[in-house]
Amino acid sequence: MKLFFKLFFGVATLATLALSQTIKVGTNATYPPFEFINEQNQITGFDIDLISEISKIAGFKFEIVNISFDALIPALKAGKIDIIASAMSATPIRAKAVDFSKPYYNTMNLFIKRADNKDLTKLEQLEGKKISVQLGTVQELAAREIKSAKVMTIDEIFGAVMAVKNSKADALIVDSSIGYGYLKQNPDLAEFLILPDGSDGFSFAFDKNKNKELQAKVDNAIDELKRNGTYDKLLIKYDLK
Incomplete structure (x- = not known):
């Protein structure tokens, strides 16, 4: 019984650590209204707000890493970021290198x-x-x-x-x-x-076959935000509806 509680406590501790991990979100903040730098010199936009709402449901903290658009996938592959949130279109070519969330916006x-x-x-x-x-x-x-x-x-x-x-x-x-x-x-x-444009729409990207659990949480959160009306509110906020 003592061994069981030790094992249970160890698993619970690992789960807590996973939830408290800070996820690095890569973006290119030159693409309003999806990501841009506002008058207060803060990175904001539809994608940033959407990731913020997703993080509340999925249970993770995050920080934004602002880099050039063409450097986002290399940064993801190198482990410098965990998610790409940058109005990235899910294309067959990109899907060879990354895993995409379900699309959240079509263009x-x-x-x-x-x-x-x-x-x-x-x-x-x-x-x-x-x-x-x-x-x-x-x-x-x-x-x-x-x-x-x-x-x-x-x-x-x-x-x-x-x-x-x-x-x-x-x-x-x-x-x-x-x-x-x-x-x-x-x-x-x-x-x-x-x-x-030949894509499935804008999606969040994850390194290929390396972050399936986080990808599933993001997908579930997107569904929930669409159900509870938060997604539509963000569309209206950024004049995307």
Whole structure:
């Protein structure tokens, strides 16, 4: 009986340690409204709030690690972070290296040009044109599939937007979820095409086959947040609904 209690206490202690472990969440805080740095110099956004709500249900503490988008998966594979929460589209190519949570937001590829560009109206007209994209995104892949396109990869989406505004690029391909926000703020830009992005939607990422328990907890928490209305409240908060 004493041995049983010792074993039980040991298991309980390990469980407590697991719950108290601080999870490192990697993001690239240049992608409003999903992740960005606010006026108080704090990293915030839909993904950050969603992870915060998930942590309350799943029972873990977390800290945010802000790095470039193209460095997120390498950081995950190297064990420097435990989760990627950065509006990352779940694609078959990425799924070879990471495990994805169930999708929590669906988006499309939005094609944007300068409003005074009357010649650009369809995909075929982008052949041979300069296209700006954020480095490491599914939009970069889409741009590279366009025949003879000159793809400008830029670390931050703001820079990719500015490339079109300043006539350094003919068009921009961006997630519709944030692209429409930039269109509202920039009347000199205009949408001319929207297409599926070939992914299952935005998902949280975990190192391949190494964090199944945490992944399951995150999936269950996403379901619960959708059931109890918290998820919809966050969509409204960030003008995503």
